[in-house]
Amino acid sequence: MTSPDDILESDRLYVRRFTPADLDDLAALLGDPDVGRFLGGAKDRTAVESTLQNRAIAYYDQHPGLGMWATIERGSGRFLGFHVLNHIHGEPDIQVGYALVRDAWGHGYATEMAVRLMRYGFDVRGLTQICAITNLDHVASQHVLLKAGLERRGERTFAHPILADQGPMAWFVADRATWQFPPRL
Numbered sequence: 001m002t003s004p005d006d007i008l009e010s011d012r013l014y015v016r017r018f019t020p021a022d023l024d025d026l027a028a029l030l031g032d033p034d035v036g037r038f039l040g041g042a043k044d045r046t047a048v049e050s051t052l053q054n055r056a057i058a059y060y061d062q063h064p065g066l067g068m069w070a071t072i073e074r075g076s077g078r079f080l081g082f083h084v085l086n087h088i089h090g091e092p093d094i095q096v097g098y099a100l101v102r103d104a105w106g107h108g109y110a111t112e113m114a115v116r117l118m119r120y121g122f123d124v125r126g127l128t129q130i131c132a133i134t135n136l137d138h139v140a141s142q143h144v145l146l147k148a149g150l151e152r153r154g155e156r157t158f159a160h161p162i163l164a165d166q167g168p169m170a171w172f173v174a175d176r177a178t179w180q181f182p183p184r185l
């Protein structure tokens with residue numbers, strides 16, 4: 001398959017659209033303080049339900065081929081978290097992003113699907129640039145972005161209420177014209 005609106009596969013993972021039936025898994029993921037450390041804190045079930053509806057399900061119709069998708073382990077069918085290729089809140093820029101359940105960290109999963117989504121974004125969606133933002137102290141995520149071939153281009157602040165509280169954020173960019181994978185670190 002060639003679109004996450006159906007299924008988009010990498011070696012060990014695939015992403016698919018979220019449905020309302022994913023609420024329990026997403027609430028467990030985003031309710032974990034370790035996962036929420038650089039995402040504005042752990043979220044309660046009501047906040048997660050709103051994210052699922054607005055940031056995932058409703059967004060699919062508004063922006064076909066972009067969005068927030070469930071990340072699944074191919075071998076087991078297990079829910080591991082999510083990847084995004086979507087608008088930064090309140091901005092025209094398209095970002096790549098991810099969050100995985102705690103015991104799935106450290107296996108290269110975040111990087112593997114980030115790269116797959118970037119290939120899809122550049123080759124199938126025709127994006128010319130893909131960006132990412134992380135907390136300035138989030139070394140693991142910054143490492144993922146470098147491994148995925150994005151380049152650090154300083155810091156940015158954002159006006160959208162969801163991002164404004166976080167202050168300056170590390171700003172990463174990959175341009176289609178020059179993006180290479182695997183990149184040199």
Ligand SMILES: CC(C)(COP(=O)(O)OP(=O)(O)OC[C@H]1O[C@@H](n2cnc3c(N)ncnc32)[C@H](O)[C@@H]1OP(=O)(O)O)[C@@H](O)C(=O)NCCC(=O)NCCS
Nearest residue numbers: 035098099100105106107108109110111134139140141143
């Ligand atoms: C960020 C996150 C997705 C990383 O997932 P992951 O599957 O462990 O990532 P990967 O295994 O692909 O790569 C992590 C890399 O960072 C490195 N790393 C991890 N913690 C690190 C640290 N504290 N300092 C330096 N490097 C670190 C790892 O060694 C690995 O690099 P390597 O493959 O060269 O060894 C995961 O920690 C997570 O879900 N966190 C909670 C949600 C979140 O913060 N999302 C990102 C918001 S911007």
